[in-house]
Amino acid sequence: MKKAIIALEDGTCFEGHAFAGAGEFYGELVFNTSMTGYQEILTDPSYHGQIVTMTYPLIGNYGINDEDVESRGIFAQGLVVSECSRIYSNWRATKSLAEYLEENGKIGIDDVDTRAITLHIRDKGAMKCVISTEDLDKASLVEKAKASEGLVGRDLATEVTIDEKYVWPEGGKADASYRAAVIDCGIKLNQLRIFDDLGCECTVYPNTTDAAEILASSPDGIFVSNGPGDPAGAPQVTELVSKLIESKIPMFGICFGHQMLGRALGATTFKLKFGHRGGNQPIQDLRTTKVEIASHNHGFCIDADSVNSDIAEITHINLNDNTVAGLKHKHQPLFCVQYHPEAAPGPHDPFYLFEEFIDLMKADKK
Structure with missing residues (x-):
């Protein structure tokens, strides 16, 4: 060697x-x-x-x-x-x-x-x-x-996004109960596998797609995936997410998607000293006080003091350092979390978040 x-x-x-x-x-x-x-x-x-x-x-x-x-x-x-x-x-x-x-x-x-x-x-x-x-x-x-080039200020999410949109599962899902538009900022496949298991067909779009094209498909919900890099380095993705929020279609974001939704709602982000990466991070749901163990992979975070309390509420925190781990819009069907409920690898405690997104789409269709 x-x-x-x-x-x-x-x-x-x-x-x-x-x-x-x-x-x-x-x-x-x-x-x-x-x-x-x-x-x-x-x-x-x-x-x-x-x-x-x-x-x-x-x-x-x-x-x-x-x-x-x-x-x-x-x-x-x-x-x-x-x-x-x-x-x-x-x-x-x-x-x-x-x-x-x-x-x-x-x-x-x-x-x-x-x-x-x-x-x-x-x-x-x-x-x-x-x-x-x-x-x-x-x-x-x-x-x-x-x-060498570091991570700060770099739009790594656009470097890893797909070139062309595709449908998951391949060939479509004829009996799908819901159809979601997915913004790929570096998506993990297990997120798509879970949506499939929950009866949802996903159309996955590059994060460079125009909002009008996505909304023209009339999705039941919009999901913004995880991804790498500095969220402040991807202003065009924030702009895309802002336009999608205006549609008031149910939205869910994970990790980088959480940061994008937070920034679109006016919050700011900062770089953590050494980040959260592992399968054993304790998260508290402030709505229930319940603690769950979750998988993490991020080096940036939403600044709690920058969250506009008239628009959004902090729903989850990381108990290791009390950083923001979840947000919920107060007036629209929109929520997001900083961690990875799809596990892969990691525990399955936060799986309920996918079900909450399904419930939002179900309620919106009534």
Whole structure:
């Protein structure tokens, strides 16, 4: 295995070995606390522009299968683990994690002190980095990391959105009870699978689509998906969402979609120090005081003080830091959450949110 250097923009460097891929890879170095689900994490478009460090020490032991992908490919720029299992065993597995990364032209690094990386990011914040198996000069790599493009101000959601609209499930759903328009900012497939299971046919649109085209299809509801990057860096998506809100059609947003709906309602966003990424974040529903455990993947957040209380109310908070985790419009059938109720990977506690969206469409059709 080739030696690899991870260099951060603050001058900190870590050493390891490449178990997959070679070359130089750039991104914001972040950590994820999930124990499983590395395949879903790698294929989550919300990780576009990021290099993911897994805090769990052994990754890869159940391999890769054909069912658990969340998009059309790997979007994370790279994967950093303490130890990659050289042996995989699972009845659905078709290949190893190393083979999967190689096939997708991504880098995987192990033999790294991931505890040290996690502590550093927790204390200093997520930051730009470069991983290289070619240039092993640490000073040179630090300068490259400093000069690289970060996440702030970038419209990564439009980089990962689809080129052409499509219908899910493929071929349509003749017996669909509801038809939803989906704005793809980096959607995870499990969101579409759940809508299908709940009797909903989805037409998925690029986030560059004109609002008039979407509304011309007369959808029963509008869903704004998750996605990567700085919500403030995608003003055209905010504008699209603002026009869709004016239709007063039931709307639901997840993660980046939550941020887009919040910004369209006048709120502002800010970058979290090291973000929320993992499958075990405690969320409190302020309407019921019930606490649920949820899957998260975001580095930006709605500023609670910027929420216009005449228009919207904060419905959920993250109990780890009391940040905004959910909003609800006071006068329209519109709500959104910062976390991932579709799990994949993660718990299923928040599944009820999809059912709430179905209920809004049902009520609107009466």
